[in-house]
Amino acid sequence: MKPNRLPAILGMIVxxxxxxSTSRATRPDAVVLRYFQYLQRDPTRAFLLLxxxxxxxxxxxxxxxxxxxxxxxxxxGAPSIADSKIxxxxxxxxxxxxxxxxxxxxxxxxxxxxxxGSRVRVRVLAxxxxxxxxxxxxxxxxxxxxxLITRISQRGLAPPTWxxxxxxxxxxxxxxHVQAIRVAMSPSAPRSDLPLAGLGLPDPx
Amino acid sequence: MTRFMGALFVAALTVCLLxxxxxxxxxxxAAGHLLNAIALYEGRLPDPGSWSGFHPPLYYAFGAALxxxxxxxxxxxxxxxxxxxxxxxxxxxxxxxxLGRFFDRADAAVATVATLCVPTVIVSMSTLGNExxxxxxxxxxxxxxxxxxSERIQSPRQAALAGGLAGAAALTKATGLIAVAVxxxxxxxxxxxxxxAALRVLATYAVAAGVVCALHYARLLAFAESPLAVVxxxxxxxxxxxxxxxxPPGKRHVSDxxxxxxxTFSYPRIYAPGMNESVPGLLYAAAWSDAFxxxxxxxxxxxxxxxxxxxxxxxxxxxxxxxxxxxCVGRAELRRAFSPALALGGALVVSLLVYSWVVPHYSxxxxxxxxxxxxxxxxxxxxxxxxxxxxxxxxxxxxxxAVATLSLGVLWYTTA
Numbered sequence: 243m244k245p246n247r248l249p250a251i252l253g254m255i256v257x258x259x260x261x262x263s264t265s266r267a268t269r270p271d272a273v274v275l276r277y278f279q280y281l282q283r284d285p286t287r288a289f290l291l292l293x294x295x296x297x298x299x300x301x302x303x304x305x306x307x308x309x310x311x312x313x314x315x316x317x318x319g320a321p322s323i324a325d326s327k328i329x330x331x332x333x334x335x336x337x338x339x340x341x342x343x344x345x346x347x348x349x350x351x352x353x354x355x356x357x358x359g360s361r362v363r364v365r366v367l368a369x370x371x372x373x374x375x376x377x378x379x380x381x382x383x384x385x386x387x388x389x390l391i392t393r394i395s396q397r398g399l400a401p402p403t404w405x406x407x408x409x410x411x412x413x414x415x416x417x418x419h420v421q422a423i424r425v426a427m428s429p430s431a432p433r434s435d436l437p438l439a440g441l442g443l444p445d446p447x
Numbered sequence: 448m449t450r451f452m453g454a455l456f457v458a459a460l461t462v463c464l465l466x467x468x469x470x471x472x473x474x475x476x477a478a479g480h481l482l483n484a485i486a487l488y489e490g491r492l493p494d495p496g497s498w499s500g501f502h503p504p505l506y507y508a509f510g511a512a513l514x515x516x517x518x519x520x521x522x523x524x525x526x527x528x529x530x531x532x533x534x535x536x537x538x539x540x541x542x543x544x545x546l547g548r549f550f551d552r553a554d555a556a557v558a559t560v561a562t563l564c565v566p567t568v569i570v571s572m573s574t575l576g577n578e579x580x581x582x583x584x585x586x587x588x589x590x591x592x593x594x595x596x597s598e599r600i601q602s603p604r605q606a607a608l609a610g611g612l613a614g615a616a617a618l619t620k621a622t623g624l625i626a627v628a629v630x631x632x633x634x635x636x637x638x639x640x641x642x643x644a645a646l647r648v649l650a651t652y653a654v655a656a657g658v659v660c661a662l663h664y665a666r667l668l669a670f671a672e673s674p675l676a677v678v679x680x681x682x683x684x685x686x687x688x689x690x691x692x693x694x695p696p697g698k699r700h701v702s703d704x705x706x707x708x709x710x711t712f713s714y715p716r717i718y719a720p721g722m723n724e725s726v727p728g729l730l731y732a733a734a735w736s737d738a739f740x741x742x743x744x745x746x747x748x749x750x751x752x753x754x755x756x757x758x759x760x761x762x763x764x765x766x767x768x769x770x771x772x773x774x775c776v777g778r779a780e781l782r783r784a785f786s787p788a789l790a791l792g793g794a795l796v797v798s799l800l801v802y803s804w805v806v807p808h809y810s811x812x813x814x815x816x817x818x819x820x821x822x823x824x825x826x827x828x829x830x831x832x833x834x835x836x837x838x839x840x841x842x843x844x845x846x847x848x849a850v851a852t853l854s855l856g857v858l859w860y861t862t863a
Binding site: 432 | 474477494
């Protein structure tokens with residue numbers, strides 16, 4: 243075992259033994275910040291904060307390569323939400339994506355809450371690559387003041403932040419940016435080092 | 448020897464637990480397993496039309512319950528791996544205890560731990576997937592129908608217990624259906640000369656197994672157009688099929704079932720020359736060398752050295768297993784006592800071979816599909832040790848223990 247993993251393992255065990263069961267974030271901005279925290283250490287919990295609307299609009303589908311071609315309709319028409327969810331979760335297995343998630347630092351710019359809906363705007367700093375803006379729409383669900391993210395949009399993206407933006411909100415559009423990164427990297431990097439290697443994307447020329 | 452085996456068992460479990468925590472979310476088919484567990488966590492059954500929605504729900508139900516109970520800092524994929532490790536350890540303990548009824552304590556211990564340390568078992572215990580839990584229930588069901596427990600199988604309670612355990616195996620993974628069939632037949636054999644008693648035992652067994660697992664399969668068959676959906680999925684799982692269809696070889700030939708290429712030992716991984724066209728070669732490499740790259744990276748030189756070493760080490764237990772099979776088939780008292788175990792092992796192997804013909808792609812040959820044959824596999828090793836002269840037995844035990852220790856150590860070192 244690499245020595246640097248030992249503190250992480252011990253930390254996780256100690257945290258696990260000392261923290262209580264799932265705690266709730268009861269404010270929309272806290273839910274959004276928690277989403278970024280979860281992306282870094284427990285993507286499944288980040289996934290649980292996303293409503294079906296986010297998955298539907300992501301345009302992701304299985305196999306992942308089909309997400310790159312909007313004309314490629316699978317059997318039976320548009321991708322099902324289950325397919326988009328599988329694609330989202332499958333992406334989290336990728337080492338490059340995990341590294342991109344670790345670079346994300348989010349800070350809240352403003353929050354606007356009206357009734358059962360809320361809009362949260364955050365500045366996302368992609369460590370060493372620049373920054374972009376990400377907006378979240380949230381909806382109050384249930385009786386316990388839970389909030390669910392129903393829509394995500396991004397602004398101010400530039401090629402250096404494409405990777406981080408994709409990690410912060412995976413979508414078919416972001417996947418096309420990642421494919422561009424793969425093409426740019428492919429002459430010098432081994433195939434296994436390309437972003438999203440092994441997830442069934444077409445090989446760059 | 449038994450104490451050393453106990454220590455090795457603890458070491459194997461420790462390795463799996465540490466891997467469960469230390470490895471990032473990389474597991475094959477993780478997305479489908481996670482989505483199923485999330486559905487149960489949210490109080491729903493998995494969508495049978497989704498990618499892995501055809502899998503029975505018991506593993507995910509246990510995983511979801513455990514995730515509810517564990518602190519927030521433990522991610523779902525770690526929770527599911529912990530469940531896999533616990534189920535694998537449970538399988539070994541049931542096996543150990545069962546073999547202890549028939550064989551010398553040291554032989555039972557060595558055979559069990561040598562089987563536990565086969566890389567595909569250790570890898571399955573350290574990753575998320577329903578194989579080890581299915582193995583646990585299959586092994587427990589099989590233990591009920593082996594002597595001397597099988598002599599009490601006429602009691603409705605015993606038959607119901609065996610049926611419930613086999614049903615739980617089938618409610619964990621479709622391969623458990625084979626355990627349901629084999630254990631059911633084995634229940635009826637001791638009372639076969641009394642048709643009414645045999646019918647009563649079978650009916651009790653079938654009701655118990657059916658109560659546990661029938662609803663899942665009825666729901667799946669009602670959703671899907673074909674009974675094959677029970678093992679291959681339906682709905683959008685077709686997308687998975689399309690991906691699988693791109694995998695070699697694409698078509699199976701009869702010669703694939705007896706060809707063993709040199710790469711089985713020199714470069715034991717998928718895409719190596721001749722490997723995808725060899726069913727025994729790829730199955731062996733999947734069992735001993737992580738041919739699919741679940742924990743050993745496919746492109747890494749160090750991992751490929753490890754693969755070679757593990758493939759060569761695997762020859763020793765494999766030869767013992769062949770010797771054990773010859774002993775079980777050749778000696779009437781062993782054949783009589785162990786026929787349910789031999790039947791389960793044989794049925795699993797045959798079904799895998801048939802599956803590899805129907806689905807002619809490399810991923811149909813995952814060795815972890817054979818995990819419900821844990822007890823039959825350990826039984827062959829114990830029978831081989833049992834048949835040796837006293838003078839040869841200690842070196843043989845040491846040899847098997849050394850292979851188990853080395854396999855575990857090398858796997859631990861390379862994935863560290």
